[in-house]
Amino acid sequence: MERVSLDGLSSRLGVIKSFSDMSDPEEISSLVSELRPRLRNVIGTTIGKGGEGKTTVTANLAYVLAQAEKARADQGKPAKPILYIELDSNGNGRLNFGVRGMPFDDDGLSFLDALTDDKDFQVIEGVRPYLDMVMSGRHNADIPTAVTKLHDKHGVSAYLLLAILLAQISHRYRWILLDFSPGDKMIQRLGLAACTHLLAPMKGSDNAVIEGLGTLAGLVRQVRRLNSEVAITSLVFLGYQRRNDEPTSQLTNLREKIGLLLDQGGIDRGVLIDAYIRDGETTANLARNHGMPAGEFAQAAAGLLTDPESGELSERPRDENGRLADPQRAFDIASDYTNVAREVVQRIRHRNQEIQGADAA
Template sequence: MLDDDEEVMPEYDRDALGATFAVGNGKGGVGKTTVVSNVAGLAAADGARVLIVDINGQGNVGRDLGYRDSPEDDRGKGLVDALVHGKPLQPIANVRPNLDVVPGGEYVSELPDMLRLAFPKQKFRQVLALAISLAPMARQYDAVFIDSAPENPPLEQLALAAARWMIAPTKSDAGSIKDGLGDIARQFAVVQRKVNSSLGLLGVVLFASGSRSSQIRRRARDKIGEVLGSDFYMFESTIRHAEAVGVDARDRGLLVHELEVAAANNPAFWELRAGDSDKPVISKTSSSVAEDFAQLAREIFTRVAELEGRA
């Protein structure tokens, strides 16, 4: 999307976006949406006013938060109208207490083409469309999280151009790191150089890692260091692999800390053995994964405070 150095930069309130986080990786299936939903949900549960912007054609934030296919789920149509036609962003209010969401979905996939038609020969205006739409409302929130789309450089650039910080989840395999992380690092460099000099890399988080796989984690850290030139940006927090927890959470539209609470109401062993309960059994591992996300959320906001000199 960005290949023109002659264009005049459009005006907008960049300072309003100082608490905006783009969560991205060029590869799908590495935990971007899960990190967005759970970290944002924990911050909201702790009393912060939080907004999620889902700029992903899959719209899976809606599955994590349980509003998918509800009357409020416009599948990204409102987001497209705001960015292309200048209409105000209209989040779904209070998906959780203190947590609002601008839904994504199938309409978002049309955004790059529609922006090119709406703003021909205005490459900066195209890539800054989300920043321009988001800035007027961003000060209402303590934090804004953008779930970016994988394998779609124009949508990745839209998210990065609106952000102050990038968080990059990755799995430990070479495809997730060398291809996925390498791709988002390239988009990061282009956006930072051409339209958003305030963009910073906050950190890389290892997702779906075996809790006892210390050797695999060390190798992953080495590979991440090769891609980024340093392993300085690695978060100490990791999100452990727990397939049952991921399935339970998305099937029920619950965040992992909410799933932990629901697991406390599991039927007793004697009820299951006697066949006296038809209540679903939720994985007890949800407690451990909930603590992983709590640690990551604390590390994210602590690192921002340190980098901004507020620690």
């Protein structure tokens, strides 16, 4: 792993400083139209309420997609890395990959500077094979204040800062995954203005889950001026029991309830993908505590993970009581993430074809 600065990037502030609150809306639309074709590989994960597992989902999907790129490279096929960016100030994604507190962990300072002050955009290359990430942390909490000041001078163009940045690097990556919380509207606007496809993780079956989805749909409508292409692509369910390899009534009933709401809103039920993440909070927490995505943790639990430096087999992970992690349980959850990633990518590719068809028309 190493920190690198991506070169050749032009000024983000230089773009938005030509705008103000009095700018012609057509000028904003022209900028948005220029950005959108370069951002169709940007996937955002968020939902209108907290505690839905968005960081766990995003980090694990990033790992699965990176493994797929590694497999392509091993077969001699063209491959590109995946980029994972967490906009939240807690920076919990660092725990999923075991990089919190490492020498290059600056708690998001370089990202803040790149986004709001035109400093070098730095990524950590090789967090895993074909997986890069941007460091996040407490400095991300300063992003809303900085963007608010820019908004006061340059209007809604300030919300396009992240989109302008990612449009310049998107060609380097197969997919860019954004993880952003429901807690701050400024952060959500930055994320929603940048991504094309939205994943909404859903956990539990109470009305708050439904309300969170409604909140997200409302936010998407509000950002249309800055991003006419963003839409919810997939609802990702996690933490649901499975019996005889089938979901229980808890999930099937929730799917139907949400399906009816989608019908009322004129939204394709296809966003309700078949794959889901089974209940496995203990295993998921243990994987995070060991700084491993689910797929890697499963390999470690089975005694199959090799240390990249020594070439020797890594020690099998244990829980806080010293018991070895259950490899079958770990492999089951890892398989769920693989299946979810496969369906999500299929839907995204289909949707990108539709968008490109609309462009041609």
